[in-house]
Amino acid sequence: MSQRLVLENINKNFDQLVAVENVNLTVEPGEFVCFLGPSGCGKTTLLRIITGFESPSSGTIRYDEKVINNIIPQKRDFGIVFQSYALFPNMTVEENVAFGPRMRRMPQKEIEQRVAEILRLVGLTQWKTHYPAQLSGGQQQRVALGRAIAIKPRVLLLDEPLSALDAKIRIHLRTVIKRLQKELGITMIYVTHDQEEALSLADRVAIMRDGRIEQIGTPWEIYREPMTKFVAQFVGTSNFIEGIAKDDHVRFDGKTFRVEGLSGEDGQGVHLAIRPEKIRLLTDKEATSAAHASNVVSVETEVVTFLGAVVQITFLLDGVDMNVDITEEKFEQHAIRRGDVIQLYFPPDAFHIYPKTSSAG
Numbered sequence: 104m105s106q107r108l109v110l111e112n113i114n115k116n117f118d119q120l121v122a123v124e125n126v127n128l129t130v131e132p133g134e135f136v137c138f139l140g141p142s143g144c145g146k147t148t149l150l151r152i153i154t155g156f157e158s159p160s161s162g163t164i165r166y167d168e169k170v171i172n173n174i175i176p177q178k179r180d181f182g183i184v185f186q187s188y189a190l191f192p193n194m195t196v197e198e199n200v201a202f203g204p205r206m207r208r209m210p211q212k213e214i215e216q217r218v219a220e221i222l223r224l225v226g227l228t229q230w231k232t233h234y235p236a237q238l239s240g241g242q243q244q245r246v247a248l249g250r251a252i253a254i255k256p257r258v259l260l261l262d263e264p265l266s267a268l269d270a271k272i273r274i275h276l277r278t279v280i281k282r283l284q285k286e287l288g289i290t291m292i293y294v295t296h297d298q299e300e301a302l303s304l305a306d307r308v309a310i311m312r313d314g315r316i317e318q319i320g321t322p323w324e325i326y327r328e329p330m331t332k333f334v335a336q337f338v339g340t341s342n343f344i345e346g347i348a349k350d351d352h353v354r355f356d357g358k359t360f361r362v363e364g365l366s367g368e369d370g371q372g373v374h375l376a377i378r379p380e381k382i383r384l385l386t387d388k389e390a391t392s393a394a395h396a397s398n399v400v401s402v403e404t405e406v407v408t409f410l411g412a413v414v415q416i417t418f419l420l421d422g423v424d425m426n427v428d429i430t431e432e433k434f435e436q437h438a439i440r441r442g443d444v445i446q447l448y449f450p451p452d453a454f455h456i457y458p459k460t461s462s463a464g
């Protein structure tokens with residue numbers, strides 16, 4: 104028996120508008136999957152299709168080997184948490200959490216045990232007799248989480264549950280959610296437009312764009328090997344260079360970089376992407392003896408930003424703003440100030456290459 108959730112060729116149109124296009128996805132039991140993408144890319148629609156509040160225009164949804172397309176939401180036994188807490192205002196914290204189990208006519212004693220356990224997990228034991236209006240936003244969302252898991256859902260679906268909260272509480276609640284998932288071994292699907300949230304929480308991230316899943320993988324895979332320019336742009340920071348490929352080089356605006364991994368792009372336009380931490384700061388001496396001299400450029404530092412252990416330096420390359428991240432230690436060694444000219448090395452193997460003809464414009 105495999106309690107997998109499988110989406111096969113899911114499409115959803117609203118009249119002319121294609122909200123979800125040909126989505127295929129398998130979520131393993133106990134897995135934490137995030138749908139990450141900009142506003143309007145179809146995340147909520149896809150989640151609503153899984154919950155059963157929306158039916159797909161075509162495609163099959165399976166859970167535990169059974170087709171569930173025609174099963175109503177209440178019978179799917181999936182828990183749901185929205186951005187708005189939607190708590191019962193006239194019920195205490197305890198009563199809110201007990202609501203689901205009560206509706207399912209669970210024995211009173213079991214309900215009490217379950218509620219106590221959940222309040223402990225979400226850290227609300229001391230607030231159990233309070234009403235929602237007496238709680239902060241973060242506490243209310245913890246009640247909503249508790250209420251959703253009280254029915255022991257087979258899958259917990261969360262739609263931007265933290266977006267209404269301020270940064271500090273958001274980060275704290277991430278930990279609460281991750282702990283819940285670990286302790287309960289529950290399958291979770293979590294929708295967000297916040298890449299940091301997705302990368303920190305998920306086992307696998309599905310990057311969505313215009314209704315499609317553009318790439319799916321572990322956070323590390325997505326960060327390391329973004330398959331399209333869109334993903335390289337959306338996840339983490341990338342610097343982009345536009346040029347023409349020729350043999351193992353890319354030429355742009357009078358400069359030429361040696362680039363590893365080019366194949367079949369000869370004479371064609373390409374976008375190169377390079378992460379800020381991959382560009383290296385050289386001393387003048389290192390610059391003159393670099394293995395690939397063409398990949399060394401002199402630039403003027405425009406902005407210096409301290410980000411704690413890392414210092415980010417913004418510079419212009421052919422009129423485009425770019426960033427290089429260097430360690431605080433290196434920053435001090437080089438005694439860099441705004442306006443200084445520095446030598447940067449773009450390693451030939453540090454680029455991702457995207458053909459200019461790709462849809463990822």
Ligand SMILES: Nc1ncnc2c1ncn2[C@@H]1O[C@H](COP(=O)(O)OP(=O)(O)O)[C@@H](O)[C@H]1O
Nearest residue numbers: 117120122140141142143144145146147148149
């Ligand atoms: N009930 C609906 N009727 C018509 N269009 C809708 C409906 N729900 C969503 N859409 C459209 O579908 C697209 C995807 O929306 P949504 O799934 O809410 O995106 P996201 O959650 O990623 O912001 C948007 O263009 C949105 O306007």
Ligand SMILES: [Mg+2]
Nearest residue numbers: 143146147148
């Ligand atoms: Mg949404």
